[in-house]
Amino acid sequence: MDDPFEAHAAEYDRWFEEHPAEFRAELARVRRMLPAPGPRTVEVGAGSGRFAAALGVPLGIEPSRALGRMARERGVEVVRGRAEALPLRDGTCPGVLMVTVICFLGDPAPALREARRVLEPGGILVLAFIERGGAIERMYAAREGKRRFLSRARFYSADEVSALLRTAGLVPLEVDARGGFCVIAAGRA
Amino acid sequence: MRRDLQEILCCPVCHGDLDLAVITEDEVEVLEGTLHCRACGIDYPIEDGIPNLLPPGEGAF
Numbered sequence: 001m002d003d004p005f006e007a008h009a010a011e012y013d014r015w016f017e018e019h020p021a022e023f024r025a026e027l028a029r030v031r032r033m034l035p036a037p038g039p040r041t042v043e044v045g046a047g048s049g050r051f052a053a054a055l056g057v058p059l060g061i062e063p064s065r066a067l068g069r070m071a072r073e074r075g076v077e078v079v080r081g082r083a084e085a086l087p088l089r090d091g092t093c094p095g096v097l098m099v100t101v102i103c104f105l106g107d108p109a110p111a112l113r114e115a116r117r118v119l120e121p122g123g124i125l126v127l128a129f130i131e132r133g134g135a136i137e138r139m140y141a142a143r144e145g146k147r148r149f150l151s152r153a154r155f156y157s158a159d160e161v162s163a164l165l166r167t168a169g170l171v172p173l174e175v176d177a178r179g180g181f182c183v184i185a186a187g188r189a
Numbered sequence: 190m191r192r193d194l195q196e197i198l199c200c201p202v203c204h205g206d207l208d209l210a211v212i213t214e215d216e217v218e219v220l221e222g223t224l225h226c227r228a229c230g231i232d233y234p235i236e237d238g239i240p241n242l243l244p245p246g247e248g249a250f
Contacts, residue, residue: 063243065239069239077191078239079194080239080242085201085244087240093197
């Protein structure tokens with residue numbers, strides 16, 4: 001299967017070392033929204049575990065074997081799984097984190113329904129994404145080298161994501177849209 | 190995979206319970222084994238400490 005994250009995991013992971021300022025800024029904005037992680041806080045689409053490890057999120061769901069192994073080496077408990085079919089029981093997670101994940105899904109709706117399903121009552125979903133038409137998307141569109149990962153990506157505006165959340169039975173509680181990167185905290189409706 | 194993780198894991202297809210069968214483990218966690226869904230009759234492998242709970246047919250890559 002031609003999965004760019006599987007074949008080019010190291011290249012994907014290198015972004016974080018090549019862009020320390022951007023990573024730190026995104027991390028700070030996600031940390032502000034996410035309740036202090038407990039043992040059952042989960043990152044869905046944990047990738048190589050950079051965000052989960054830095055935030056103290058103990059559990060990551062990730063389809064890619066190569067990225068999942070990198071996350072495990074960073075101390076994250078990894079389960080291979082799909083955002084659209086989470087292998088987690090209903091209502092078990094006080095926090096669910098998804099960072100730059102929805103742009104790689106053919107349809108974000110099933111993944112958002114799954115995030116809602118696994119949230120415990122009063123739990124918080126933190127969804128971070130590159131905004132359609134924003135500064136980051138425009139910058140990457142101008143750099144051919146970045147197309148490997150983003151060529152299949154589909155971007156959404158903050159309003160579009162808020163509407164998708166509501167359709168999935170979630171209520172946006174706070175929206176932080178700046179510089180082309182948006183972080184939304186949402187709870188169960 | 191730490192054993193206590195089993196409490197929150199379920200089959201990604203039917204959300205049913207999973208039975209843990211351990212092949213190897215160390216003092217911290219299960220390294221090799223399976224998580225079996227009785228309802229679906231599926232064995233999900235645990236390899237190098239990572240359970241593979243991708244829906245069946247998607248675990249090839």
